[in-house]
Amino acid sequence: MKYLAYILLIVVGVACSCSSDKEAYVPISENKELEFIVPSNFPEPTYNVKMNPPTEKGFELGKKLFYDGRLASDGVVSCGFCHIQDFAFTHHTHIVSHGVDGALGTRNAQPLHNLAFMKEFTWDGAAIHLDLQPIIPITAEVEMNETFGSIIKKLEERPEYVEMFAEAFEDKKINSDNILKSLSQFMIMMISSNSKYDKIERNEGSVFTADETAGFELFKSKCASCHSGTLFTDQSYRNNGLPVDTLYNDIGRKRVTGLASDIYKFKVPTLRNIELSFPYMHDGRLKTLKDVLDHYSDGVTDSETLDPLFRNDDNTISGIPLTEEEKQYIITFLKTLTDDNFVNDSRFSEF
Ligand code: HEC
Ligand code: HEC
Known part of the structure; x- marks a missing residue:
């Protein structure tokens, strides 16, 4: 077998049981679990995929958030602003990354791939879990300079986000936990194994x-x-x-x-x-x-x-x-x- 299928579960997402409250208006569609495939020449992942299994809707939400400037105070500096796919998700033109209002950081943006197999994150290992890593750029003054409270408010104003969170997560909530989980669902799928x-x-x-x-x-x-x-x-x-x-x-x-x-x-x-x-x-x-x-x-x-x-x-x-x-x-x-x-x-x- 060329690939080892790590998880091969298909689950049906959140079914709306309620009929009277306003959540009933949110159109809930099926949410399939994505296959997380460990390449045969890779070690077992360090990320506990079973605790936050990537789903179609969670991945799409994570991707949308990754590329959305709303996660930054200036509305421009998204994760994807510093992590550019063509350059293996680095900020290649910049020696050190620059964030909101052109504020300079002190470090070169790292590539994002095979993160599910890493034990610690950033150049000095400041983040010990992938789900916690984005808190650093989101709140850093020289990066996105934002707070979760303010991001959540901005997202709640967007009907597409209300719908996407409801489809991706059982509790349907727009909160920091679900923001971080969906970003991880997106990032752990970023496996580079076809060189x-x-x-x-x-x-x-x-x-x-x-x-x-x-x-x-x-x-x-x-x-x-x-x-x-x-x-x-x-x-x-x-x-x-x-x-x-x-x-x-x-x-x-x-x-x-x-x-x-x-x-x-x-x-x-x-x-x-x-x-x-x-x-x-x-x-x-x-x-x-x-x-x-x-x-x-x-x-x-x-x-x-x-x-x-x-x-x-x-x-x-x-x-x-x-x-x-x-x-x-x-x-x-x-x-x-x-x-x-x-x-x-x-x-x-x-x-
Ligand atoms: C003793 C351990 C060690 C050895 C041996 C070593 N490296 Fe490194 N390498 C590192 C560390 C640590 C860094 C990051 C240093 C930093 O940024 O301060 C690094 C950084 C690099 C980078 C930059 C990566 C990036 O994303 O910016 C390249 C390329 C590299 N090494 C290639 C090599 C090659 C080729 C060799 C053999 C000729 C080699 N290294 C030998 C530890 C090592
Ligand atoms: C202003 C530029 C900038 C923005 C915006 C940014 N990053 Fe980064 N990212 C960096 C830099 C620089 C590093 C290295 C940080 C360090 O070592 O302290 C990094 C490191 C990381 C790492 C660690 C990779 C590893 O191998 O350890 C992850 C994961 C990551 N970023 C994800 C994100 C996500 C998700 C977002 C959006 C919420 C984001 N980044 C926004 C510049 C940025």
């Missing part, structure tokens, strides 16, 4: 070129200790030797744990669709993949939390020595992680 790399991993008939094979071998020996497994991240927090930024003084994981040993550590990012999600690193400081490899070979900078992998036995800095040719091979391999099906999948598109 050339995947097709090779699943023996679906593709083969690497000689250069890609050379790159893959180099990658496995030099990069995969951190960017490991089919998600290309071990989901740990590490310091990969970027010079400390004096502009934002972003302390990384220490912001969450308070531990001195976590200063300047950031979550090891996935490398799926990396060709599309430039610029790179938590603050978008590196423009190209070549810049990234130049950093690993020549730019790794010492600090007390630098990952031991970048040191020699005598404690001096080794970085990851690479020839120009080796860098090109690795870049060629990284491009096999691009999933055109995903970035063109109309299920996730605004229009």
